Amino acid sequence: MSKERSIFLLAILGYLLLVAALIGIARSGTIPQSQSFVPPPQKLLCFNAINKELRSSDTSLGCTLNEESLGISPIVHGEIRPTALNHTFEVRFLAAQVAAAKLGYELQITSGFRSQAVQAKLFADAVRKYGSEEEASKWVLPKDISNHPWGTAIDVNYPGDKIAVKWLEENGSLFGLCRIYENEWWHFEPVIAPGDLCPPMMVNALESLGNLATSATTKN
Ligand SMILES: [Zn+2]
Structure with a gap:
């Protein structure tokens, strides 16, 4: 070649x-x-505020026009300050309220969304009452940190019916609602997807300030 x-x-x-x-x-x-x-469908809960029915669907079928979804993830706030309670959080509470009522438990939001001005006033009052910002933060968080002004925290039945709230503590995870602090039986946040397990409770809100310093997430 x-x-x-x-x-x-x-x-x-x-x-x-x-x-x-x-x-x-x-x-x-x-x-x-x-x-x-195409992601596989996930379980989805749909609440009809008119006939008060809670129905199980999935993410491929979705909810009907008359229904609202309880969401499929923890509810976290965005960057912009809201003027009301987070809507999906409210839907979760309404669904839980109806389920509780069927068993004879009455649940009411006694404090939900708070403006930053109201939260600042509550914190200042608590500092006077408890004597220091540190002690006060076990019960009320400063306006920039509390989740009440973000519309992602509610106080239920406080200072009233504690027994009904115990039902919510034990069953709230089905609706994506969790009690957060050992010292506040009334305070709930939407920190999980409906049906997931709630995280272990923190001793008090001051502990969440410690978590803030390490993880830069907001609590209470
Ligand atoms: Zn609270």
Whole structure:
């Protein structure tokens, strides 16, 4: 075989290998696009505020026009300060309230959304009552940190029917509602997806200030 012929054949072989490699890359690139990923459906709870019915659906079917979803994740606040309680959080509470009423337990939100001005006043009052900001923070958090002004915290039945609230403590996780502090039987937040397990309670709100310093998340 002449030298020129060998070089020619090698060049052809190289070209064919290059084409095969390009086809392989193109195929591997197009497969995920042509078969776009569809996540498997997750369980979804839908609440009808008119007939007060709670129904189980899934994320592929969704809720009907007359229903509201309880959501499929913990409820966290955004960057912009709200002027009312988080809507999905309210739907969760309404669904729990109806379920509790069927068993004879009455649940009412006695303090939900608070403006930062109201929270600041409550904190100042608590500092006077308990003698220091540290002691006060076991019961009331400063306006920038408390989740009440973010619309993601509620006080239930305080200072009234504690027994009904015990039902909520034991069953709230079905609706995505959790008691947060050992020293506040009345304070609940939507920190889980409905049906998940609530996290262990913190001793008091001051502990959440400690968590803030390490994880930069807001509590209470
Ligand atoms: Zn509270």
